[in-house]
């Protein structure tokens with residue numbers, strides 16, 4: 724595979740970069756709720772994440788094409804609020820498409836409520852919000868490079884532990900996180916009927 728370079732995306736980057744993130748998201752998590760809100764919504768979301776003071780977006784580029792990305796977040800609830808306030812148009816368009824779908828509204832509410840869910844053990848506030856590698860590039864070390872870059876960024880911010888929530892069916896992700904040394908902290912139900920695993924990854928230097 725051609726060489727992969729890591730780049731921190733910024734809000735002012737070409738829109739095409741965020742559209743590529745949205746395309747990869749839809750490709751590797753096709754059943755996810757956010758995909759139902761449309762590509763335009765997803766692109767706006769990734770553009771916001773790149774510029775937010777609560778998050779950062781690191782992309783893997785091969786021949787200047789995005790082939791994977793990872794998102795770190797320091798405060799998910801604040802990030803959601805900030806996104807809603809600063810992106811009224813894409814949010815309104817996505818919501819308009821859900822007007823006749825009560826189940827979709829329920830999922831919006833569940834997603835909004837998710838950051839306040841608790842387990843018996845105290846969970847770190849910092850988390851991996853999303854992590855995707857294009858199907859054609861999986862299993863070649865791209866995810867590993869992205870994950871290491873995310874850990875480095877969190878360490879620079881003096882973060883000691885990171886929370887990772889991943890769907891029970893996302894087996895490639897479970898294997899990946901366990902190989903990286905993340906510990907299973909428990910399970911939560913983000914959307915009714917869909918259990919998610921919660922991992923905690925302790926960063927080098929963290930007690």
Ligand SMILES: CC(C)(COP(=O)(O)OP(=O)(O)OC[C@H]1O[C@@H](n2cnc3c(N)ncnc32)[C@H](O)[C@@H]1OP(=O)(O)O)[C@@H](O)C(=O)NCCC(=O)NCCS
Nearest residue numbers: 751854855856861862863864865866867889893895896898
């Ligand atoms: C989880 C995910 C991001 C990992 O990305 P990836 O690029 O495939 O990760 P890597 O290639 O670094 O590692 C994956 C596997 O390839 C192996 N590998 C890494 N480099 C390799 C190489 N050069 N040659 C062969 N195998 C290699 C790793 O050992 C690992 O093996 P394992 O699955 O048996 O443990 C990717 O599978 C994905 O996008 N999954 C779908 C979305 C998802 O579930 N996201 C998580 C949401 S929280």
